[in-house]
Amino acid sequence: MQNIIFYSLSFLLLLISFLKDRSKTKKSLLKAWKSFENILPQMLGMIAFIGIIIAFLSPGVISSIIGNSSGWFGVVTASVIGSVTLIPAFVAFPMAAILLQNGAGYMQLSAFLSTLTMVGIITLPLEVKFFGKKFAALRNSLAFVFAFLVAFVIGKVVG
Amino acid sequence: MDLIKKYSIFLIAVFIIILAFLWDKELGSNAIETVKFSTVEMLLVLPPVFILLGLLDVWVPRDTMVKYMGENSGFKGALLAFIIGSSAAGPLYVVFPIAAAFMKKDVRFYNILILIGAWSTTKIPMLLFEFSALGGQFMFTRLLMNIPIVIIMALVMDKAFKQNQVEAIYNLAKSN
Numbered sequence: 001m002q003n004i005i006f007y008s009l010s011f012l013l014l015l016i017s018f019l020k021d022r023s024k025t026k027k028s029l030l031k032a033w034k035s036f037e038n039i040l041p042q043m044l045g046m047i048a049f050i051g052i053i054i055a056f057l058s059p060g061v062i063s064s065i066i067g068n069s070s071g072w073f074g075v076v077t078a079s080v081i082g083s084v085t086l087i088p089a090f091v092a093f094p095m096a097a098i099l100l101q102n103g104a105g106y107m108q109l110s111a112f113l114s115t116l117t118m119v120g121i122i123t124l125p126l127e128v129k130f131f132g133k134k135f136a137a138l139r140n141s142l143a144f145v146f147a148f149l150v151a152f153v154i155g156k157v158v159g
Numbered sequence: 160m161d162l163i164k165k166y167s168i169f170l171i172a173v174f175i176i177i178l179a180f181l182w183d184k185e186l187g188s189n190a191i192e193t194v195k196f197s198t199v200e201m202l203l204v205l206p207p208v209f210i211l212l213g214l215l216d217v218w219v220p221r222d223t224m225v226k227y228m229g230e231n232s233g234f235k236g237a238l239l240a241f242i243i244g245s246s247a248a249g250p251l252y253v254v255f256p257i258a259a260a261f262m263k264k265d266v267r268f269y270n271i272l273i274l275i276g277a278w279s280t281t282k283i284p285m286l287l288f289e290f291s292a293l294g295g296q297f298m299f300t301r302l303l304m305n306i307p308i309v310i311i312m313a314l315v316m317d318k319a320f321k322q323n324q325v326e327a328i329y330n331l332a333k334s335n
Contacts, residue, residue, distance in 0.1 A: 003203055006248060010207040013214050024217050032213030035256055036205060038335060043201060043252065045168030051194035052175055055186050086250060093285075093292035100293065109293070110301060118279040123252045125168075130255045130335055131328050138319055139275070142312050150304045157300045 042126050049122055050086050057081065059095065063102035068159075070108060075151050078108040079144060082115030086122055107155035114147035204249040212260045224264035232267060240270040241309075244277025254278040259332035268325050269317045276309030 017025040066078040087095065096109050119140050120127065127136040163170065176194070180187025228236040247254070258271050281302065289298040320328070 003207075003248065006204075006207040006211075010210040010214075014210060017214055017218065028213035028217035029210070030213075031216050032209040035212065035260075035335070036209045039256060041165045041169060044166065044198070045172055046252070047197040047201060048169055048172030048176065048194050050197060051190040051192075052172060052179065054193045055179065055190035086252075093288035097292040106293075106297060110297070113289070114280075114301075117251065117285070120251050123255075126252055126255060130259050130332055132331050134320070134324070135316075135328055138316055139312070142315060143279070146308045146312065150301060150308070153304055154297065154300055158294075158297050 039126065039129075042129070046086070046122050046126065053085055053122075054087070057085070059098050059102060063099045063104045066099070066105065066108035066112065067103045068105035068108075070105065074105060074108040075111045075148065078112040079115045079119075079147050079151075082112040082147070083119040083140075083144065084121045085116060086120060087116060092116055105155075106159040107151045110154035111147050111151040114150050115144060118143035118147065200250075204253060208249065208253055208257065212256060215260060216263065219264070221264050224261070224266055228261070228266040228270050230265075230267050232270065236267060236270050237273050240266075240273040241277045241281075244274045245281045245283055247278050247282055248284065251279050256335070259335050262329045262332040265329075268320070268328075269313055272313035272316050273309060276312055280305040280309055 014025065014029075017028065062081065066074040066081075070077070092113065096104075096113060099109060099112075100106075121140075124136055124140065127139075176187060176190045179190055226232070228239055232239075244254070247257075254275050258275055261271055261274065286298060286302060289301070
């Protein structure tokens with residue numbers, strides 16, 4: 001659905017751009033291609049490594065580690081798993097629901113989801129390439145710490 | 160030769176997947192399935208993003224971006240960054256080239272941080288998934304926590320970098 005919106009939007013704007021100024025449009029497409037091609041190798045590498053990690057972590061394996069009774073140890077484990085994996089949202093949330101049915105705890109799931117979306121160990125090389133080491137290190141460690149805070153509150157409110 | 164060097168990480172990963180496949184067929188094909196799935200996702204999400212960034216770069220003058228999201232854009236600039244981040248599509252790594260393109264147009268550092276923060280936590284499609292998968296109480300509690308966290312993280316990081324360090328980050332982002 002969102003893809004349709006983005007494709008229609010870019011197609012429409014591209015058309016307007018083409019009608020207004022052909023050479024500018026060509027230039028913008030060239031720039032788009034160049035920046036895409038620039039990060040493609042790293043993205044492909046990243047995706048391939050994610051495939052390997054996820055293959056080892058089946059829902060059964062995950063819920064055995066981050067079960068309801070796993071406490072803070074489970075929260076730490078969940079955060080580490082969330083940090084090293086990168087799953088698209090429309091897979092991650094149904095997956096979280098399955099994990100919940102398999103006995104995973106709310107607190108642990110919250111830590112998993114927070115780190116999944118905010119912390120990226122695998123995307124770290126890419127982040128460093130764009131913004132440098134200090135930026136990437138600080139952003140990821142802050143996000144990691146806050147994931148615990150949110151997990152704590154979720155544990156109190158929902159768990 | 161250059162091409163092999165550029166894709167070295169990918170080639171190593173492919174090699175590991177082949178080993179995994181030989182060791183355990185199911186494990187290997189699971190990995191291949193995920194890679195196939197994520198690659199398709201990436202190739203679906205990225206083209207319009209880069210086309211829009213290319214158009215932004217060529218058509219929108221730096222001054223316009225500075226006016227709406229630059230150094231003196233205040234609360235409105237931050238709000239705009241928050242809205243763009245929240246209505247976005249795609250995983251975290253997609254926001255990096257977008258943030259870099261904004262840096263090229265001299266968008267304020269704080270607003271860049273809000274954009275990245277919102278992208279990673281308060282994306283609206285993600286919230287809908289979360290609501291249906293884990294319930295309203297879970298989703299709203301996390302959202303109520305995440306909004307101030309995005310702001311606090313942006314404030315902390317904005318303070319943590321000195322002026323010349325921010326300039327260095329902008330120069331690095333511009334070189335990509």
